Amino acid sequence: MTVKQLRAFLAVARTLSFAEAGELVHLSQPALSLAIKKLEEQLGGPLLTRTTRTVSLTPEGRALYARGQRLLAEWDNTEEELQQRFSLQRGKVALAAMPSFAGILLPRGLLAYRRRYPNIRVEVHDVIAEQVVEMVREGRIELGITFDPGPSDELLFEPLFEDELIGVLPPDHPDAGRSEMGWEQLLQYDFITLQRPSGVRLWMESQLVQHGLVPRVILDTHQLVTVGRMVGTGLGVAAVPALCRQQMEEVGGRCVRLVDPVISRPVGILRRRRYRLSVAAAEMLQVLKESFGRE
Amino acid sequence: MTVKQLRAFLAVARTLSFAEAGELVHLSQPALSLAIKKLEEQLGGPLLTRTTRTVSLTPEGRALYARGQRLLAEWDNTEEELQQRFSLQRGKVALAAMPSFAGILLPRGLLAYRRRYPNIRVEVHDVIAEQVVEMVREGRIELGITFDPGPSDELLFEPLFEDELIGVLPPDHPDAGRSEMGWEQLLQYDFITLQRPSGVRLWMESQLVQHGLVPRVILDTHQLVTVGRMVGTGLGVAAVPALCRQQMEEVGGRCVRLVDPVISRPVGILRRRRYRLSVAAAEMLQVLKESFGRE
DNA sequence: CACACTTACGATATTCGTAAGGATT
DNA sequence: AATCCTTACGAATATCGTAAGTGTG
Numbered sequence: 285m286t287v288k289q290l291r292a293f294l295a296v297a298r299t300l301s302f303a304e305a306g307e308l309v310h311l312s313q314p315a316l317s318l319a320i321k322k323l324e325e326q327l328g329g330p331l332l333t334r335t336t337r338t339v340s341l342t343p344e345g346r347a348l349y350a351r352g353q354r355l356l357a358e359w360d361n362t363e364e365e366l367q368q369r370f371s372l373q374r375g376k377v378a379l380a381a382m383p384s385f386a387g388i389l390l391p392r393g394l395l396a397y398r399r400r401y402p403n404i405r406v407e408v409h410d411v412i413a414e415q416v417v418e419m420v421r422e423g424r425i426e427l428g429i430t431f432d433p434g435p436s437d438e439l440l441f442e443p444l445f446e447d448e449l450i451g452v453l454p455p456d457h458p459d460a461g462r463s464e465m466g467w468e469q470l471l472q473y474d475f476i477t478l479q480r481p482s483g484v485r486l487w488m489e490s491q492l493v494q495h496g497l498v499p500r501v502i503l504d505t506h507q508l509v510t511v512g513r514m515v516g517t518g519l520g521v522a523a524v525p526a527l528c529r530q531q532m533e534e535v536g537g538r539c540v541r542l543v544d545p546v547i548s549r550p551v552g553i554l555r556r557r558r559y560r561l562s563v564a565a566a567e568m569l570q571v572l573k574e575s576f577g578r579e
Numbered sequence: 580m581t582v583k584q585l586r587a588f589l590a591v592a593r594t595l596s597f598a599e600a601g602e603l604v605h606l607s608q609p610a611l612s613l614a615i616k617k618l619e620e621q622l623g624g625p626l627l628t629r630t631t632r633t634v635s636l637t638p639e640g641r642a643l644y645a646r647g648q649r650l651l652a653e654w655d656n657t658e659e660e661l662q663q664r665f666s667l668q669r670g671k672v673a674l675a676a677m678p679s680f681a682g683i684l685l686p687r688g689l690l691a692y693r694r695r696y697p698n699i700r701v702e703v704h705d706v707i708a709e710q711v712v713e714m715v716r717e718g719r720i721e722l723g724i725t726f727d728p729g730p731s732d733e734l735l736f737e738p739l740f741e742d743e744l745i746g747v748l749p750p751d752h753p754d755a756g757r758s759e760m761g762w763e764q765l766l767q768y769d770f771i772t773l774q775r776p777s778g779v780r781l782w783m784e785s786q787l788v789q790h791g792l793v794p795r796v797i798l799d800t801h802q803l804v805t806v807g808r809m810v811g812t813g814l815g816v817a818a819v820p821a822l823c824r825q826q827m828e829e830v831g832g833r834c835v836r837l838v839d840p841v842i843s844r845p846v847g848i849l850r851r852r853r854y855r856l857s858v859a860a861a862e863m864l865q866v867l868k869e870s871f872g873r874e
Numbered sequence: 875c876a877c878a879c880t881t882a883c884g885a886t887a888t889t890c891g892t893a894a895g896g897a898t899t
Numbered sequence: 900a901a902t903c904c905t906t907a908c909g910a911a912t913a914t915c916g917t918a919a920g921t922g923t924g
Contacts, residue, residue, distance in 0.1 A: 285582070285657075286581060287581055287582055288581075302903075302905095303902090303903065311890080311891095313891095313903080313904070313905090314891070314904085314905075314907095315889070315890050317904065317905060317906090318890085318905090318906095319889085321905090327658070327661045327665060328661070328662050328665035328666055329664075329665035329858055330855075334903090334904060334905085335897085335898075335904090336896075336897045336898055336899095336902085336903055336904050337897080337898045337899060337902080337903065337904090339903090339904085340853075340854075340855075342855045343721070343855070343856070343857035343858075343860070344661060344664050344857060344858065347660070347664065348661055351660075352657065355650075355653055355654060358650055358653070359580070359650060359654075362580075362646045362650055363580045363621075365646075366622045366623070366639060367623050369624075369639050369642065370622060370623035370639060371623055426638070558635075559635075560625075560635075560638070561638070562638035562639060563638075583914095596878085597879060598877095598878065598879085606915080606916095607915070607917080608878080608880090608916095609879085609882095609915085609918095610915050611879095612879065612880060612881090613881095613915085614914085616880085629878085629879060629880090630879090630922085630923070631877085631878055631879050631880085631924095632878065632879085632922080632923045632924060633878090633923090634879085
């Protein structure tokens with residue numbers, strides 16, 4: 285039994301006329317006649333009773349009509365859904381981004397994506413960098429936006445831009461108006477930072493040690509906003525990823541570029557090697573590159 | 580998208596090997612390759628990623644795999660069910676028979692049918708003759724066993740045999756041992772019969788009137804068994820369709836053939852004109868004819 | 875170098891449409 | 900006589916298998 289045969293039969297069953305049905309399925313009357321004859325042969329008995337003047341269904345024909353309608357509808361739906369997926373008129377992308385990116389920059393990218401492909405659902409997981417990597421590795425999401433997790437044989441990282449550490453100062457701080465300052469200068473002041481298990485804290489510390497810099501930590505907390513608020517109220521200074529600049533300023537911090545050294549690490553898109561992206565995800569990758577790529 | 584294409588794709592998706600899948604669907608490797616290529620073209624994108632050394636599914640391929648499996652299973656089921664219907668390995672016949680026939684003779688016929696076609700469900704409606712006709716007319720059943728309802732342009736009656744009225748006598752009745760007797764003789768005795776709305780009563784009365792015979796009715800009831808019991812206990816005599824002979828004897832009646840005149844009417848199979856019978860019902864018709872036909 | 879999929883090509887099968895045939899209203 | 904389905908037949912299309920090609924481990 286072929287799809288064409290079933291389609292032909294259903295058309296005849298609906299119209300009870302070979303001629304009319306022929307138009308529906310774009311077939312000449314004889315061709316339709318043959319098609320149905322073959323179907324009947326294959327199934328082993330007559331589906332229609334034709335008396336040259338009137339066509340009607342046999343009991344078996346009615347049985348096939350009932351089941352065939354649902355069947356063909358599902359068939360066409362499946363086919364159409366696939367076509368829509370490929371033509372980006374339907375589908376879903378699941379991605380994850382670390383909070384600093386998800387909150388500030390990502391919305392701009394998603395807006396661009398949705399403008400181009402309004403019918404594709406986007407699922408965003410706003411989780412910490414380590415979990416982003418984990419979710420990509422497990423295949424729960426197709427794309428992750430995070431720091432470079434380092435070489436891996438199952439993960440592929442495409443950098444988008446460098447995220448630098450910037451200084452955060454109280455509004456009334458003497459250096460608050462400057463465009464940039466050195467690390468040594470910053471670390472003269474009481475230092476506020478994130479608590480130990482934090483990825484940012486670990487990264488910053490390892491980098492500072494390499495340059496012989498030692499912060500005078502007077503306070504650590506586990507939320508970046510809290511760090512910002514503390515700096516904003518004048519408790520001390522801090523250093524945070526540039527991605528968080530806006531957030532820091534919103535709670536009263538003044539941001540300055542930090543040099544000597546410039547500490548930065550790449551932020552980019554992580555995905556699985558060896559696994560092809562869905563069409564929708566591939567396009568998302570493209571849009572994200574355009575929105576946040578270097579040039 | 581054709582059935583063959585989907586079948587081919589699913590085979591590859593399952594085995595992740597074109598060569599192996601080819602064997603499953605009885606296709607050479609190149610033919611399978613072409614088939615899938617065409618499917619991909621039709622759907623608008625790749626379903627499989629092949630690296631000449633390894634085959635894996637794209638996200639879209641996984642989507643089709645999930646839906647396609649169910650779809651093809653339903654497809655095959657539908658096809659097989661129809662084939663089974665035509666080959667009498669599956670199906671259903673709904674029929675109705677008047678109680679006298681349904682209770683005594685029909686079981687023998689059904690046994691013969693079920694022996695030949697053990698997988699076909701049979702639905703028997705044990706209803707009075709008028710309802711049998713009604714159910715056939717409404718198309719709720721395909722076959723009805725009843726008396727001839729007379730000519731009709733939508734019903735077709737095929738007689739099986741003649742059902743005669745026979746006499747029922749108490750066991751100690753002087754005529755109880757005879758093989759046949761005349762109506763006039765029977766009607767000398769107190770007569771027990773069914774109540775008025777009954778078809779049998781009406782038929783019998785109209786026939787008797789035509790022959791100038793008048794029964795001395797001393798009692799009427801609405802159940803044939805009751806008539807039998809009353810005769811059995813010696814209250815009087817009765818006349819019932821021969822179909823009920825066994826039932827009468829079970830409750831103590833003695834049956835004799837009635838002549839002068841022999842009153843009979845055809846019992847047969849009723850079905851709708853212009854509507855083809857299902858294969859299962861056509862076969863049932865055949866079996867019933869063989870079991871209860873004249874010769 | 876061996877294996878697995880793809881491309882090329884000739885052969886076969888299937889399907890299609892036009893034309894003719896048959897039956898019913 | 901008109902209409903509707905079926906059969907017949909030549910043509911176009913699609914599909915298949917064999918053979919050659921290509922890339923990977």
